[in-house]
Amino acid sequence: MSVAALTEVEVDYPRGRALGPFSLAIGPGEIVALVGPSGCGKSTAMRLLAGLEAPTQGEVARTPGRGETAVVFQAPTLAPWLSARANAALPLELAGVGRAEAAARADRALARVGLAGVEAARPAQLSGGMAMRVSLARALVTEPKLLLLDEPFAALDEITRRALADDVLALWSAARPAIVFVTHNVEEAVYMASRVVVMTKGPGRTAGEVAVAGPLPRPGGFRTTETFRAQVEAVSGLLAKGMAQGDVAA
Amino acid sequence: MSRIVQTLAPFVLIALLLVGWEAACRAFAVPVYFLPPPSAVGAALASDWATLLRSAWNTLSMALIALLVASLAAQALALVVGLSPILERAVRPLAVVLQVTPVVAIAPLVLIWAGLDHAGRAIVGLAAVVAFFPIFSGAVTGLKAADPDLERLFDLYAATRIQRLTRLRLPSAVPYLLEGHKVAAGLAVIGAVVAEFVAGSGGAQGLAWRILEAGNRLQTARMFAALVVLGLMGAALHAALEAAEKAGLRWWRGR
Structure with missing residues (x-):
């Protein structure tokens, strides 16, 4: 049973398609990173998961009730x-x-x-x-029950964002909400997520997924391990493939 | 050192201009009814100061009453309009037409409505019309100026219309309202002076009346004295409003 799921969703705006067809299911207690090039529809996917927007096509299923979904935006807002x-x-x-x-x-x-x-x-x-x-x-x-973070650390310096990443993981380990977060930073995605979903160039589709091995929250020195490096490589590879796929589709 | 120079600079310029003006009047023997020297203006100020102060207070109090009336009316209408986009569309063109019509042009009409015996009402009314728009448009803009992400947050937590208005849109409008009131207060004084000119009788003895009265008698030095008081009053009002806006913003932002 998932906390929230997008099934074959498409979102069309007057200026064109923003997302899809795209599917994503978030399990309870899972931390999913959405990675993809600018304009691939990551933020649109977040708004669908939050219930702030309805898709043009496809289905959105959400189990959290009122007040059980929270969003953190790019700016503190x-x-x-x-x-x-x-x-x-x-x-x-x-x-x-x-x-x-x-x-x-x-x-x-x-x-x-x-x-x-x-x-x-x-x-x-x-x-x-x-x-x-x-x-x-x-x-x-x-x-x-569902925490959505839309590029929450993008405007911060590297030291602050690393500290905040560890803090978010520590907070997660207390109550274990499902977390979906958007980032441009591949290392941050691998460090924080139990699963990294890579999107193609817009309109975004799934380019691939990497299930990240290793305990959460991360032990000290995780960034220097072979596992970490290998998984960063894997996500980077998918990202490059996603860019190429976007070109073909366009 | 440079701070002292910066503070003194405008006063030095004014002193130099006054000295030049006095010297030119004497050197070219300019008739006093045409351009009185600063010394004559100073003498007029000294002899008339009680009357001038009373007149200045007269004009200022009219302008402040007008500001209060305009503030209440503009904010009430902005609130109604802010709740209904259709109403805003309906009101906008009318508001623009009223705004671009010069106050001098509608002054005689307002004077007829107020009754010639009640020039004070006409002056307050006209000054209020001029002061209305900066506050109204500031309030309308401000009510729509809330951070879009905060709006989304209110969507997310299913805020009611009242919650959205009182906890998001009204507080977001505060800086726009402060700015609107600052502009409106200056305009209210202009509106009051213009209305006094049009009223033209002794019904309301504001500064404009002093200028008219002295002008009719070719007492040019007294005209200048009234102008000086008017200028000082405007500058003082501007400074007070700047300070009020700053204090308001500090309170709103917490620093």
């Missing part, structure tokens, strides 16, 4: 007029949870992403990495 606490509490308040309980749960979520002590700060007072952590806390506050 925080409300500048709200404190970190109020930003993290927003999903709960929209669901009608009382103010005091929402604040307490937001504080716990902030503590889990390492932001205890900055609950009252406004987004403008936080660094890019801290703002992204608030965004992550906001996503985790409802204890989602």
Whole structure:
């Protein structure tokens, strides 16, 4: 039984086809990385999985109910007029949870992403990495069954993104939500995912999949292992093939 | 050092211009009714200051009342329009026509409606018309300016229309509203002065009336004195609004 599944979906926009035909099933507790060239429809696939958009063709099946799907966008996307606490509490308040309980749960979520002590700060007072952590806390506050990360670390420096990758894996190991994340970075995909799905040039289809071996969260030094290198090679190969396939289709 | 120079620069320029003006008036023996020297303007300021201050307050208070009226009306209409795209389409052309019609052109009409005995009402009305649009268009733009990803987040958590309005669109509009009010306040003073000119009687004794009155008697130095007060009042209002906008943004952003 999958948490969310796209079956032969196609998405057409007025300017042309954005995605598909494309299929993807996400199992419970799975971490899936979507990798593909720019404009291949990764973000469109994410919006379908989130239920924010309907496909032109094909089927979307989702088991999580209201509030059980969370999305983290490329930018932190925080409300500048709200404190970190109020930003993290927003999903709960929209669901009608009382103010005091929402604040307490937001504080716990902030503590889990390492932001205890900055609950009252406004987004403008936080660094890019801290703002992204608030965004992550906001996503985790409802204890989602499906967590969608759309290039969440793209705007961050390498050290911050590595730290955040480990943090996301540590958070995952506590509650084991299904995670789907989009990235341009092959090493990040292999490091964080239990399965990497490579898409062709747009409109995206599946170019191939790599099931990533090794324990999650990753042990120290995983990036230097032979397994890691081999799997990065495999994904890179699929990516090159996907680019070529896109050319043929176009 | 450079900071002091930067602060002093405008004052030095003004002093130089005044000295040049005074010297030219004396050297060319310019008639006082044509161009009075700064010393004569200063003398007029000194003798008339009580009347001028009263008139300035008169104009300013009219403009501020107009700003309040315009602010309430513009935000209420923007809210209604923001809830219905069809209504916005319906209102826009009318709003544009009203906006591009010069206030001088509609002033006589408003004066008739307000009644010649109630020039004050006409002045407030006209200043409010001019002040209305910056606030209205700022509010309409602001209500649509929310971060699209935040809008998606509200979709994701199935927010109600009221939640979306109060927790996303209204707070997102705050910077646009601050900017709109800043522009509107300046325009309200212009609107009030123009309306006073058109009203043209002693019914409302604002600064424009002082200028008209002195002009009719060829007391040019007193005209200049009223203009100086008007300019100072405008500059003070501008500075106050800049500060208010900055403080508002600091409160909104938390820094």
